[in-house]
Amino acid sequence: MAAKRSKTMAVVAMSGLLGTVLYGCGGNNGENGNAAESPSGSAPASGASASQEPAKEEKVTLTVSLMSSDWIDAAQEIMDRFTEKYPNIKVDFSQVPNDTNAEYLQPKAAANSLPDFMTIDGGTFGAQLADNGLLVDLSDTAAANNTIEGLKPVFTSSTGKLFGIAGGLSTTLIFYNKQLFEKAGIAELPQNWEQFLAVCEKLKAAGITPLIVAGADGTVNNTVWSNGFATNVIGKDPDAVKKIAEGTFNFNTPEYADIYGKFKTLFDKDYLIKGVTSLQYSQANDEFLQGKAAMSFSGVWLAGTMLSSDFGTGVMMPPWNVEGQERVPVVATETGFAVAEGKHKDAALKLLDFMINDEGFYIYQNKKGNVPMTVNPDPAKVKIDPLVTSYIDDLKSYSKTGPLWFEFLPSEVQATLVQTFQRVLTGELTPEQAAEFTQTTYEQAMKK
């Protein structure tokens, strides 16, 4: 028990350390990364004082939208506990399907009717909402004070507004089915691309589908693209993210084309599950948990679900580096939480405080089993699988890390990535043509 507790303490401390790495690796939308120095106009701190004054306030109904398909029960429990604590606040809670958060929020933003409290990703979309005065600047809130500094830059707009609090520290990984690995006689985890292909071949020879990747939604960008970009591009040019923001980056290179090329290789060799081009996130997760394939390329955000399998799940770092190439892991932010400007701002800030500094955080974290975003979580209440702890610990040894795609790519490029992967898999484009297409899309986006 004591050992488990100390491991949890270690991962909590690690998340702080990695946060610092992340802070350095870029993905910032603006130059002002220090939230503490952001200009005024921020919301009043909700903090401890809010939690001490639950009653005698006018009744409000908070609209809440959460992209919580993999923690839906926990989300509902959080809302129930919150309304128990604040009986004057009623919650009208909607769940947003995975990968559709920006699409859900954008028309609401245009009509100035954003939910009072919502999930939001770091990156350009949230920054635009903040810069148009639609999201509360959270810089001076207790939630922000309790958030690891390194997780703030991607949630900071170009004008210095902290528009969201990250839902955790995020990294990609491959979950593998220990039973199927054993059945195929695989004893050692692959350390590079060549070894990974050999493992896939061994699995295939044993009649086991090697890998699941959801190829019909943003999951493929979270995993194949982000890992490929980190290894192939950031590994060679650590300033790539900055160059993309400045409009000086060139996607039309062999290194970038190789991101598509690797996925095509897996597809052509029949290492991917049947139906990969039309496979979506939730189906992919179900298929892995049903033992339909030996590995699932996903992220730490799914640790709570994937590690609770009956067959025993292991985790490995995606070996996307060819032999001799530096390994660059993805270290980024999880989808976070934001508060809309409006008459229910104070009540929504109380919910934010409940989610980050109070009971809500532990319900959320325990379900997800992810790496906390908070500075000082109670180690006795945080639930992290030792596998995740050791995985996160390993990340310390890497000098370079890469961000997730949505944290820095222009929205026009973001919108075309999944289709581009599909066009490569179906043979409509070669990886080189795909790289050229991405470059054209990027140039058009930057022209504006």
Next chain:
Amino acid sequence: MTRWYVRHRMTIAGAAFVLPALAVIALFFLYPAIQSFRLSVTDWNGISPDYRFVGLDNFREVIEAPQFKRMLSNTLFLIVLYVPVLNAIALLLAVVIYDVGRLANFYKVVLYLPNILSMVVVGVIWKVIYNPVFGPLAYLFEKLGKPDWVQDWIGQTATVMPALSLSIVWYAVGFYLLIYLGGLSTVPKEIYESAEMDGVGWRRQLLSLTLPMIAQSVTINVVLSIIGILTIFDLPFILTGGGPGFASQTMAISVYIYAFKSMQQGHAMALAVILTVITMIVALALLTALRRKEVTDE
């Protein structure tokens, strides 16, 4: 004043009755349409209150985009394949059900049932059916000893459009069937009786009597199904998302992607305007052509 009122009171009363409907149309259709056209010549991103006039750049860029040709060919595919197939199936089923007697209502309910489902639900159902790993179709082929027949129906360029068409036909056939049944109920029975006395066969009756007599229903169904297919969004969006790549992308899906994924509202509106113009031209041309063929009372 009084004399003026007396002279125009019918006009005034008519206008008063029509006014609420006109107000609703103006508010919810005309105004958004005008706004869409206005925004189609701007670079609005959907959030910012600021935007610039960009002339016809959005139209040019939308037309030059690689998916535009694909969208047109997809739409053409659906019009050429889906509209005739859907109408033929709906008409044949209507004729059979019309003659079936006692169980007619049961069949009508069964065939109309998919239509009461949301298109989103229908999309999810067919997504499961087509799933090559755990879908019932894959299971069926495995059980039949034909595992090679298991395909990623909605993940392959060659099969996605027929697979999509099948799901749309399954969803829509009940609706068109009811319109054909309505048309059939207006055809006098005596015509068939005298045709039978003259020894006219079933097929000849269908082609030479039924079809001309229900030409108005054919017109309605053809026009509605073409408008429906030109503007279809929910089902393909849920089922295929327009993929793989652009292989099943319809114009409406592309409008959505421009608007809400790539934050290019100007492009989305430009494409919406193009879609509106195409739909109007096709619908008017069809209406004109089919009206000429209708049997009238005159």
